[in-house]
């Protein structure tokens with residue numbers, strides 16, 4: 001049976017009117033009731049979304065504020081104190097990559113002779129950041145404050161130059177490692193190109209402009225076969241993306257020298273090793289594996305030729321870095337304009353005594369008093385070059401650079417540090 005409400009034209013007129021009016025009213029009420037409920041729900045939802053969004057932005061803003069690892073009165077005080085110069089004629093140096101291998105050594109050396117030093121490091125996880133934290137602690141013990149931040153952070157750099165009129169920048173922050181570029185190419189662009197440009201922009205705008213000394217690499221010689229490698233040799237055949245970004249760095253710094261009058265010194269480091277070194281490098285990972293009784297992989301070149309490197313001890317490299325800072329000459333620009341030409345220099349910092357990788361292994365075996373389990377494999381085509389050998393005559397003449405530690409002596413010092421840092425009993429090669 002059909003209901004009145006279902007019938008638009010019922011047969012009883014009076015009833016119709018009343019019933020219909022009633023029905024229409026009921027329909028209207030129901031409709032109104034449902035519309036207003038919907039409206040209220042919608043209103044409620046809008047309010048909910050709005051409050052959620054504003055809460056989100058509050059969280060974003062406040063987390064940005066609260067998690068920022070730099071800024072504030074206390075922070076500025078630490079930066080200023082660390083940058084304080086304690087000797088007549090001293091310099092104030094911003095050391096990027098200060099928690100890194102070379103950076104931490106250079107920073108300590110400068111501080112010890114009375115220069116002002118502020119470190120900057122992003123503590124990335126390319127290798128175990130706990131080693132970087134340990135280096136940071138060592139720097140703190142020497143009165144050096146390391147700012148936690150990325151060189152790509154232009155605001156941070158501007159702030160640092162605002163707080164301290166750095167006379168020099170020692171730029172050692174980089175994505176290191178030749179073979180890792182196959183796995184993570186963009187990290188090389190981020191750290192070796194983008195960050196370099198951000199840093200140079202900050203330096204060019206600073207008043208006074210600092211002189212810049214930075215780490216290039218022996219890898220720029222790429223596929224060159226003429227030995228020893230000289231700064232006047234061509235460097236247009238890189239064998240890895242790492243090498244290509246270092247080569248790009250040399251060109252980029254040249255442009256900033258040319259346009260803005262920044263004093264630039266690029267240092268081509270040759271396979272630097274020593275205490276507090278980088279765990280990704282062969283001498284370091286070989287030591288770890290030999291001590292743990294694990295095999296090591298030794299690469300060999302074409303026709304079974306051993307690979308060779310001009311391994312250079314860290315103390316010699318530090319001397320080269322410090323001499324570069326001391327002889328850098330001044331930047332000549334101000335307000336973004338060059339007044340006159342500024343120095344642009346590039347030096348090899350090597351040892352001039354290449355040693356083969358199997359010889360490196362046998363020296364380690366001797367110092368560790370343990371035999372390595374060797375897997376000898378053909379060098380994979382992932383960016384390695386067969387040999388490196390530095391001609392250091394330019395550095396000798398201009399910087400007084402004279403490396404004095406051979407691989408035997410340097411590795412002995414490294415092994416001594418390694419076993420003590422990692423808690424090994426040297427004699428038996430067992431962990432304590």
Ligand SMILES: O=C(O)[C@H]1O[C@H](OP(=O)(O)OP(=O)(O)OC[C@H]2O[C@@H](n3ccc(=O)[nH]c3=O)[C@H](O)[C@@H]2O)[C@H](O)[C@@H](O)[C@H]1O
Pocket residue numbers: 176177178216217218219269270271272280281282283297298299300307308309357379384
């Ligand atoms: O001078 C540089 O500009 C570069 O030096 C360093 O690169 P490299 O000279 O390649 O050092 P490193 O990795 O210690 O390999 C040494 C040798 O061991 C061989 N090697 C390596 C690993 C392995 O498992 N087996 C092996 O035989 C390997 O084939 C090679 O023959 C820095 O890492 C780099 O950041 C950059 O600064």
